[in-house]
Amino acid sequence: MPTIAFANSKGGSGKTTSALLLACALAETKPTTIIDADPRHPISTWADMPGKPPALTILKNASERTILDEIEEAAARDPFVVIDLEGTASRLMSYAISQADLVIIPLKEQQQDAVAALDVIQEIHRDMKATRRKIPYVTLFTQSKAAVKSRTARHISSQFRDNPAIDCFTCEIHERDAFAAVFSIGGTVATMDPAKVNGLSKALANIEDFKNEVIHKLRAIRKVETGEAVA
Ligand SMILES: Nc1ncnc2c1ncn2[C@@H]1O[C@H](COP(=O)(O)OP(=O)(O)O)[C@@H](O)[C@H]1O
Ligand SMILES: [Mg+2]
Known part of the structure; x- marks a missing residue:
């Protein structure tokens, strides 16, 4: 069920890479859909190569007119939905944010990425007002x-x-x-050959930490929404 959107209007901030790493890690244990909502469709290109995890479904977004239905369909079917958004602020981005249980805002430690991340935060606050719903976000x-x-x-x-x-x-x-290599050789970091890629064990540990922190945040959000005490 939870829908996790990756948003930052700055290209190159790491949305597609982080979204794919998370989706592949989640798909190791639970069926996961990644909605490829970047018009260049980098995730679909990756999925055309061998090595996609069997529990990962790729849903190629058609347009801003279909995104809400796509999210609804994926969230009804799979325990996790990850959305990779395009690198510009758009109506499609707002629609996706409006449906998200968690918006992840990736940024590099650079001024332009930081400014763009703050723009996204303002956009999320406008979307919260428009939808009268709290939309949790995290950088x-x-x-x-x-x-x-x-x-x-x-x-x-x-x-x-x-x-x-x-x-x-x-x-x-x-x-x-390893994180850049997945896009050139396909498959996941978990299935890479340690002889061919540097620092594989550290890369895997990094993904595991990220996945665990995402799951912890989703649990905390659900507890707040349902009124349970947060552990
Ligand atoms: N953690 C990372 N380690 C190495 N390269 C990365 C990492 N994150 C992104 N990149 C590289 O940086 C570029 C931009 O990343 P990408 O995830 O496509 O950003 P965005 O989707 O925000 O435009 C790509 O060439 C990608 O391979
Ligand atoms: Mg991208």
């Missing part, structure tokens, strides 16, 4: 260096992490060969 730093961060990276990161109004994932998606 996710992507393509970050696993080792030492630059001054700029530290500055941007602290602007978000030190802001009590903005929820941030504790984990970051690091910049890793």
Whole structure:
């Protein structure tokens, strides 16, 4: 059921990569649909290569007119729905956000990505007003260096992490060969040959941390919605 949308109007912020990593990790245990709502359809191109997990369904979005029906259909069928959105603010993005149980806003530790992430947050607040519904959102730093961060990276990161109004994932998606390689060789990080890709075990641990934090957040959101105490 939960629908998780990846949104940031800045291209290259890591939406498609993070969405695919999460969807493949979720599909290891539960049927998952990823709605490919980027007009360039990078996820569908990836799925044309061998190695797609059997429990992962790819639904290629046709247009903004069909997105609501596509989300409804996928959410009725599968325990998890992940939406990869295009790199521009659009009506399609608003429609997807309006249906999401969680909006993940990926950003690099760079000024342009940070500005675009703040724009998305404002858009989510407008969508909340329009739909009179709370739409949980959380920012996710992507393509970050696993080792030492630059001054700029530290500055941007602290602007978000030190802001009590903005929820941030504790984990970051690091910049890793394996995460870019899935798009050129197909399949998932879990099925890659360790002899051919650097740092595979760290990449897998990074995905596991991300998936666990997403599941923890979804549980906390559901508990708040149903009035249960959050563990
Ligand atoms: N964590 C990462 N590690 C390595 N390369 C990455 C990572 N995230 C994204 N990239 C690369 O950066 C580029 C843009 O990422 P992408 O996920 O397509 O962003 P978006 O969907 O926001 O436009 C792609 O070439 C992708 O392979
Ligand atoms: Mg993309």
